[in-house]
Every structure is written in structure tokens, then in C-alpha cells.
Amino acid sequence: MDLQALKKLEHQRRVRYGYMWALFCAILWGLWYLPGTVVWVLNPFDEMYAEIAAGSGDSIALLVTAVLITAFNALTVIIALMVWNGVLGKFGEMKRTLVEFKPCSKWFFLASIFGGPMAILGSFIAMGFVGAAFAAVAALMYPVVGSILASQWYGEKISKRAATGIFLIIVGGFVIFGGGLLTELGSGNVQWIGYIGGLMAAIGWGIEGAIAGKGLDIAEPDVGLTLRFLGENIIWWVIAVPLLAIAGFPMIKYALMAFEPLTIMVLVFAGITFGFCYVTWYKSFPLIGVGRGQGIGNLYGLFAVLFVILFFGDVPSWTLLLGGAFCLAGSFTMFSEDTSSLESLRGD
């Protein structure tokens, strides 16, 4: 076998692994909506919601409760990532990356701003106001933002096929948002905050992916992602939760009350699914590119709807299913692209 054939074989192997990681991301992300939904009804979050709603109204109560749930989600994610990095023996690499702030870890801290307070909080808001299936399907538009940013910023190639996939995902997004909105406009009861939450998730995860793609030029995905969640934990536990406590919300009281066996168990499973889905998402970017990694990761919409139907017995509305089908068609269009065109992910 000559050098060229070996190079081609190695490239094919890397692309295959890239798609495998993106698929793992999709399955685990879909599973995350199970603990992410049921945690809302558990103590102390239900009591926290009721107490704040009595004084400040339902919308504020939901937002503040979402902040505490998201903060705990970030905490359990970083524990899950420590296990992941421990098993892979990456602690030494983590220390090396952390100290290299300017060229390296700054990208992951920046990614945590868009991924945490914007995307994950938005997703929890959408789950709380509209429902798990909507939250899952609404964020399906994030590869559009991610791939356009990656293309404009650092010249990641977008082929005609990838552009077709992105177009299908946009159509799907309009059907998802438009369908739900029309139904609610008809009934005169529009949960605007829930829809804004869905939009926050789509834009936040798209921007995060593009920023992460830049950071992953020089850092390891497993380590980079752990630093990204370190940043998110700082945002929640050092900035947001104390600020809300100073503003008079009972954050500390309910944060301490969350250490209840069932609540902690559900949060741990949220941490495992979200931490592992995120790390496999990051691992796919250097192998197949941000656009494709996000495109295939988008199959989480299919898995989320499937798991919600199987485990909760909830069948989503036809607009959600139709929009989801468009998004999936877009993802498959990207997935079925000839891998030889991926030999160089960046433009020349």
C-alpha cells in the first residue's frame, strides 16, 4: 500500500469516528430531555417555583428556578466530565490547557457564555413553558448559525450539499416555531418566553459550536469541554446565583434543599447524559467540521421525540413532527456527503 492510499484510509477512519461521535452526541442529548423534564416537578424546585410565583409572578418564578436547575446541571456535568477525563487519563493535559489562557482556554470560557446562560438556560425555559418536545425540536436550527459563523469567521468549507441540508433545517425551524405559534395565537394564549427560550437555545449552541471549533484548533476536545463547563459553573455559582440571592430570591435556601436523594439522582443522570453528549459533540468537530458535527448531532431531535414518546407516552403535535422531519432530512443530506470532500475542512 502506498503513502497516498494509507493517507486516504486514515482519513476515512477519522471521518467514520467523527460521525460516530456526533451520533453518540445525538442519542445522549435526546436522553437528556428525560431527566431535564422530570426534575421540574421535584422538590425543592417545585416549592421554589411556588414561593417565587406567589411574590413575583409565574414568569419570573420560572426564570429564576431555571437558573438554579441549570446551575445544578452544570455542576453534575463537570463531575461526569471528571470521570470521563479520569478514565481517559487526561488530567495532565487539562492542567496544561488551563494555564494557556490566551491561545487556548479563553475560547472555551467564551463558549461557556453562549452555551450556558444562553443555550442551556433557554432550553430549560422552553421545557418549562412549552414542553420537552418543543424545547428539543426548537433548538434543531442551531447548525445553521454554527456553520454560517464557522464559514464566515475561519473559512470552514460549506459544500452545496451541506448548504442544502442547512436550508432544509431552516424550513424545519419555521414549521416548528410557526406551527406552535399559530395554534397558540388561535387560542389567545402565547407562551412567548418559552419560544424565546427555544430561540436562545438555537442561537446559543450555534455560536458556541463556532467558538469551540476555533479553540479546538489547538486544544484537546475532552479537556476543552471540561474547561468550558468550568467557565459555566463560574458563571452560575459565582455570578448568577449570588446576584439573584442579593436581589432577594431564595437561591441559597433552595440550593441547599436540593440535596435530596431522588432530586440528586435525577440531576446526576442529567449530568451524565449532558456531559457525555457535549464531549462527544466537541470530539466530532475536529474530525468532520463544525457544520457537519452539528448537523449530525441534530439527530438528537429525532431521539428526543422518540424517547419522550417511549418513556412519557406523549405524542407531539403534527407541526413538531413535520418540522422535525425537515430538520432530519437536512441532517441526512449532510451525513450522506462523499467523505473525500472533507479531506480539508477549511477553505484554501
Place this chain on the structure above:
Amino acid sequence: MVQSAAAMELYNGYWANSYLPSAEILWMVVILIVALVALWQARIFVSKF
């Protein structure tokens, strides 16, 4: 703090209409299996690249 009766009723209500048997346990088993397979594949990946 312990879970209130109302919280447990709502929590159990999520799994009550599931199409799968013992859904309240099965979702955790599924997550653990997928997570362990992912971790095992990550170990293989680290050794190859």
C-alpha cells in the same frame, strides 16, 4: 428534605403512560448503558489516535 406526595405523584405520572415496562427504572438503565459504551469507545479512540 423529602419529596412531597404531590411531587411524587407528578414524578410517577411522567412514567405512568410509558410504552415500555418499568419505565421509571429503565430510563436510567438505558442512560448508563449508552454512557458506558461511549466511554469504552473513547478509550479505543485514545489508543488509536
